[in-house]
Amino acid sequence: MASKWHLLARATRANKSFMRLFRDSPHPLALFLTRERVELAPLYHIYHAASRELAFYLVGEEEPGRNFSSRLQGAGRITASQMESVQNAMVRAVAEAATRLEMRLPMVATVLGAAPFLGLLGTVWGLMDCFAGLVASGTGAGWEALAPGVAAALLTTLTGLVVAIPSLIGYNMLVSRIRSLVVRMDNFASELSGLFDRHFVDHRTPEGALPSLASMGAPSMPAFSSAPSQPLPTKLSLSESA
Secondary structure, three states, rough: OHHHHHHHHHHHHHHHHHHHHHOOOOOHHHHOOOOOOOOOOOOHHHHHHHHHHHHHHHHOOOOOOHHHHHHHHOOOEEHHHHHHHHHHHHHHHHHHHHHHHHHOOHHHHHHHHHHHHHHHHHHHHHHHHHHHHHHHHHOOOOOHHHHHHHHHHHHHHHHHHHHHHHHHHHHHHHHHHHHHHHHEEEEEEEEHHHHEEEHHHEEEOOOOOOHHHHHOOOOOOOOOOOOOOOOOOOOOOEEEEE
């Protein structure tokens, strides 16, 4: 738990440092071009994954090379389907960062759940041993002889509660901080997606697009040019039927 607290504190500070650099950058891909790295910041990994995917669709390279900046200036825009791939890269980066933040938390949850039961098991075992020793001694000793054994047996329950209660408080606080960081990562991914969408996505409709069904209108039933010359018979006479 102490190492997890230390990790979350470092990640929070690194996120703040990265956001300052990101807000001050003149271009959405400026930090990617200058290869500015903030390895401890989960937001940096989301930005880097999205920038790599976007650079691949813009200039065909995932990492900035020697002529990357000049090629980027002459690059066109990407399509909406290609932007979906960039968004998928951000979703994967958020999931990987959340997994790293939640690493080893199940061990804390296991200790939290098992500690009271282990303490109770020790108490029951100690009481059974105490009563068995009292019976084996064959003396008519009362509570004076039984009290030390009972007190020693209850000590295990006390130890289990001493472990479980701080673990419960610390676990809930860790989960709350991790959820806050994950929400911050989701918000940053949405912000970055909108920024890339405004700068690099072409939303123009293709010239040869087919018209929609609504613009074509509903089909109409053809009208008869003239009424039938003779009406159709509705009932046969008896002589005709014979």
